[in-house]
Amino acid sequence: MNLPKTMKAVRVYGPKDYRWEEVPVPRIGPGEVLTRVLATGVCASDVKAFQGARVWGSVDMPPYIEVPVTAGHEFVGEVVALGEGAPERYGLAVGDRVASEQIVPCGECRFCKRGQYWMCQQHDIYGFKKDRAEGSWAQYMRYPSRAINYKVPRTIPPEQAALIEPLACAIHAVERGNIQLGDIVVIAGLGPIGLCMLSVAKRKGAGVIIGLDMKPYRLELARQFGADLTFDVSKGDAIGEIMKLSGGYGCDMYIEATGAGPAISQGLQMIRRLGTFVEISVQAGPVAVDWSIVGDVKELNINGSHLGPYCYPIAIQYLAQGYVNGAKLVTHQLPLHDYLKGIAITHQGEKSIKVVLLP
Numbered sequence: 001m002n003l004p005k006t007m008k009a010v011r012v013y014g015p016k017d018y019r020w021e022e023v024p025v026p027r028i029g030p031g032e033v034l035t036r037v038l039a040t041g042v043c044a045s046d047v048k049a050f051q052g053a054r055v056w057g058s059v060d061m062p063p064y065i066e067v068p069v070t071a072g073h074e075f076v077g078e079v080v081a082l083g084e085g086a087p088e089r090y091g092l093a094v095g096d097r098v099a100s101e102q103i104v105p106c107g108e109c110r111f112c113k114r115g116q117y118w119m120c121q122q123h124d125i126y127g128f129k130k131d132r133a134e135g136s137w138a139q140y141m142r143y144p145s146r147a148i149n150y151k152v153p154r155t156i157p158p159e160q161a162a163l164i165e166p167l168a169c170a171i172h173a174v175e176r177g178n179i180q181l182g183d184i185v186v187i188a189g190l191g192p193i194g195l196c197m198l199s200v201a202k203r204k205g206a207g208v209i210i211g212l213d214m215k216p217y218r219l220e221l222a223r224q225f226g227a228d229l230t231f232d233v234s235k236g237d238a239i240g241e242i243m244k245l246s247g248g249y250g251c252d253m254y255i256e257a258t259g260a261g262p263a264i265s266q267g268l269q270m271i272r273r274l275g276t277f278v279e280i281s282v283q284a285g286p287v288a289v290d291w292s293i294v295g296d297v298k299e300l301n302i303n304g305s306h307l308g309p310y311c312y313p314i315a316i317q318y319l320a321q322g323y324v325n326g327a328k329l330v331t332h333q334l335p336l337h338d339y340l341k342g343i344a345i346t347h348q349g350e351k352s353i354k355v356v357l358l359p
């Protein structure tokens with residue numbers, strides 16, 4: 001195969017310092033896969049990273065991103081070359097469509113050794129660790145030898161296959177809630193992951209699914225994704241409404257996917273005693289809440305949710321079957337060099353759900 005020597009890529013140097021550069025096409029070694037990127041999503045975390053938030057770190061930890069690095073962790077590619085052993089290991093051939101889990105586990109740490117690879121201590125996530133896990137906002141991309149790769153059926157259009165990652169995150173978050181048949185489930189924040197969670201919660205047997213957001217068009221879409229009810233939290237008393245329809249007890253489960261601090265205390269208030277609170281969003285900074293609610297008042301289960309471990313095969317299946325409506329989620333497709341526009345549209349969120357970049 002005649003590959004070019006260089007390619008275009010979006011390189012991250014620091015907050016608001018992303019550059020459109022000509023860089024070498026990655027070289028692959030044993031067990032590695034080289035792909036031509038077909039489509040790659042813009043995530044809310046990409047926006048936060050662009051603005052300089054300490055994504056996937058915390059105030060007590062150093063910033064997560066190691067620069068310079070190529071951005072992007074939601075993607076699908078086409079195999080253009082396979083390192084020694086890779087065809088057997090992954091069941092892949094040149095020309096296949098392939099996605100890779102966003103984290104490349106080290107395989108050595110206590111978490112990896114216990115099968116908890118998504119909490120890998122080294123935490124090499126595509127687009128955040130230079131050299132070790134270069135991202136997908138580029139024409140070509142290398143999946144390292146420890147990557148977890150999946151063949152993607154051609155029946156899923158590439159721009160929808162870029163949703164496999166956020167959908168896997170949505171599935172994991174819903175699983176973390178351990179829904180019981182008939183539960184009242186509230187999902188706050190109806191971005192791409194929130195909308196996916198509505199469809200997944202429906203499948204898990206929730207009794208009443210309620211979507212909360214402040215954008216009318218998102219609330220409108222929520223009904224098509226499985227919400228039984230929606231409330232605009234900027235108008236009216238969402239907590240009062242949830243109390244009313246649950247006979248004064250509160251919802252069984254609350255999933256916080258807004259990235260906005262007030263949604264956390266809102267959840268603590270509208271959830272019932274012994275309920276389950278799932279936290280999946282990335283907050284820009286520390287948030288203060290009445291923590292006594294968690295123990296003394298309600299004895300809540302607080303379950304964090306990070307990435308989409310063991311969920312990629314189901315995500316691929318749900319998109320292939322149309323169980324999750326990928327076509328409705330992809331609202332914008334832009335050429336890769338318009339990445340700044342993609343970040344701006346995602347940030348604004350006006351009439352946009354998922355922005356997909358096409359290299």
Ligand SMILES: [Zn+2]
Pocket residue numbers: 043044045073074165166
């Ligand atoms: Zn993402």
Ligand SMILES: [Zn+2]
Pocket residue numbers: 105106107108109110111112113117119120121122123
């Ligand atoms: Zn590890």
